[in-house]
Amino acid sequence: MSDPIRIGLVGIGKIARDQHVPVLRASPRFTLVASASRHGRVEGLPGHTSLEDMLAAETIDAVALCQPPQVRFAAARTALLAGKHVLLEKPPGATLAEVEILRAVARDQGVTLFASWHSRHAAGVAPARAWCDGKTLRRVAITWKEDVRYWHPGQDWIWQAGGMGVFDPGINALSIATAILPPFFLTDGTLEVPANRAAPIAADLTFADAAGTPIHAVFDWRQTGPQTWDIVIETDAGRAVLSEGGSMLTIDGAAQPLPPEAEYRGLYDHFADLVAAGESDVDVAPLRHVADAFLRATRREVEAFDD
Known part of the structure; x- marks a missing residue:
């Protein structure tokens, strides 16, 4: 086997501590430096206050960027120009255009750029995609509702321009939908934006594919108690339900046997495969749907929201 990839982690917040650090420390394919x-x-690791300091002081092959999307472009470009492979936490950027620039920089530097979508590695996603193959879609319903106070306590950046608001979790649903369904596009929608915020707290979106199949998505950040992360797919040959963010799958009411949750392990295994093959994976389809929602949907002001 080749030597483990020496990696630095940038942006030590909740997602880095909960997911990236334990997965990297357990992976035989990476060494968290x-x-x-x-x-x-x-x-237990050297800590630096900037990416530039880390690059100057440490011998690394790759970086994983977990900062807010509004500030990620400069860091990604710096790392790529330094010859490092780069993993971008979702969303890959604050805009589509900046991600395309990063794609070109990675190509010119001959390094890997990976726009990661962890929810695509949920246990039920690949089986759901295989089950849908060859079937005719009738309708799809996506419901993604959670409590922002629990998942993002005191994080102002998510409410600012570029922070995406409720699309921060909603893009996870879109990443699954774009992996399973044929291409689709937004036809109508409403974004509910708190009076004191720049980003939406809820979204009601209507999509369709080329055949006119209705696809309806509801995202809401005001749900307390049990959280809801469901995708219901109705076809001419049965009904599939992905629940718990894709970690559970039922087909016509029957629960399907699935392996344990390992989203971020799958994410990093794919990153290691890309590095070994000298390839990049920069799929921006989920982010494009978010951008389309800001372009196409009607904005409606709702009551102010405070943590």
């Missing part, structure tokens, strides 16, 4: 963050550190 150091971190860079203005405030956070990873216990």
